[in-house]
Amino acid sequence: MTKPSPDFGLHPVGRFLLPLLERHDRSRVEIACYAEVLRLDPLGERFRQLxxxxxxxVGLSDxxxxxxxxSDGVDLLVDLAGHTAHNRLAVFARRPAPVQASWLGYANTTGLSAIDWRITDAIADPPGVTDALHTERLMRLPDGFLCFGPPAPAPPVSPLPMLAxxxxxxxxxxxxxxxxxxxxAVWGRLLASIPGARLVVKALGLADVPSRRRLGAAxxxxxxxxxSVTLLPGLANPAEHLAAYRLMDIALxxxxxxxxxxxCESLFMGVPVITLAGDRHAARVGASLLNRVGLDQLVAGDADGYLAAARALAGDPRGLTxxxxxxxERLLRSPLCDAxxxxxxxxxxxxxxxxAGA
Known part of the structure; x- marks a missing residue:
């Protein structure tokens, strides 16, 4: 099993890939990593060891x-990047392996006839609903297409902010x-409907003053x-980023x-997430993740349901606490963290x- 990727390191793809590689049965699977990486960080070194x-x-032509x-005799070649930066899809187009698949790093079909399969699950891609949106056949895993490796070290879960x-x-x-x-539009309606409600948004782009002004005005x-709105720039330090979840009661x-x-980080830090399930993979990942931890009641089917779920949770401080x-602990004991x-x-x-073959 072979995985070409530019993301062997401190990247979301690396975070979700590492638990799998650490738990593979090495009597059944040999792992080859084709690393489109200029410089290895500590997590990249761990991948190299595995x-x-x-x-x-880097520098090799397609x-x-x-x-x-x-030449390496790869049986199954798995793409982890899709159409994101530094991908090697042109290599897959040459079909160097008899069976080729896509997983993890791109929330859509690759559109390449040379990629035979896309690995997903039945909530992110319901049978008969999203198949027609893919050039690949869909291989649906039984307990979700993702495995979350909890970050370490991590701050403890903070008390519910709304109590103070x-x-x-x-x-x-x-x-x-x-x-x-x-x-x-939906977030504006939500804030207008709950007296005193606040919203905190943190993102790397909010270090830019015009971006903050535009979002605040919108x-x-x-x-x-x-x-009612606080806009914060992103935090490069992982521990500080996780600690910032102390600012919110409910994630949107x-x-x-x-x-x-x-x-996944929000759940790990004790913050429940309200999601709206749509009609394609990228719009159903939240539903897939929440199902794995038994929080289907936080999955809405439309904007009104999203608002209702958020208001219900906000109106129950005891239950939210x-x-x-x-x-x-619920997350760590769930299939989402069972590597x-x-x-x-x-x-x-x-x-x-x-x-099944190609």
Whole structure:
């Protein structure tokens, strides 16, 4: 099993990949990593140690890399980047392996006929609903297509802010590009409907003053009362980033492009997430993640349901306190963090894809 990627390191792809590689049954799977990485960080070094075969690929032409993979006798080639930066999809187009698949790093079809399979699950991609949106056949894992490796070290879960503040604080630490006009409109309605409610948004792009002004103005136009929104720049330090979840009572998932790492981090820090499930993979990742931890009641089917779920949670401080205090342990005991179980499911998927062929 081979994985070409530019993201072997401190990157969301690396965070979700590491638990799988650490728990693979090495009597069944040999791991070859084709690393499109200029400089290895500590997590990248860990990937290099885990690989049976580690090949740096920066500077190799697509033809040369394809020839190298074919010469290595790879049985299954798994793309982790899709159409994101520094991908090597042109290598897959040359079909250096008999079976090729896509997983993890791109929330959509690759559109390449040379990639045979896309690894997902039945909530992110319901059978008969999203198949037609893919050029690949869909291999659905039974307990979710992701495995979250909890960050370490991490601060403890903080007390519920609303108990001290006297008002509810919603929050989002997602990328600004996911905050569409539809998201802003719903968040504005939510803030206008709950007296004293606040919203904290933290993102790397908010270090830019014009970006802060534009987002603040958009939220006010959508109905957010004056003084109800706090906009913060991103934090480079991972521990400080996680500690910032102490600012919010309830996280709001963007739509139609849901969060992934942010949702898992939020749950890990004791903050429940409200999501809206849409009609395609990128819009259903939140539903998949929340299902794995038994929080289907926080998955809405439309904007009104999203608002209702957020208001119901905000109106139950006692229930929210209980949920927060036990949410980290609930996550850690769930299939979402069961790396051994996930590795067995992925190994079964490898076997099924290779048996079925291209």
């Amino acid at each position: 690989a049976d075969l580690w090949r740096p690929t 033809a040369d890399l394809a020839a190298c993979i074919a 503040n006297g008002f509810v604080t919603f929050g989002s630490f997602n990328a600004l590009s996911k905050l569409t006009p539809s998201v802003i 939220l006010r136009t959508a109905g957010a009362p004056p003084g 998932d963007p739509f139609p492009y849901n969060g992934t790492t942010t949702t 209980e949920l927060r205090s036990g949410l980290r 051994r179980r996930f590795a067995r499911a992925m190994e079964a998927a490898y076997a099924a894809m290779m048996e």
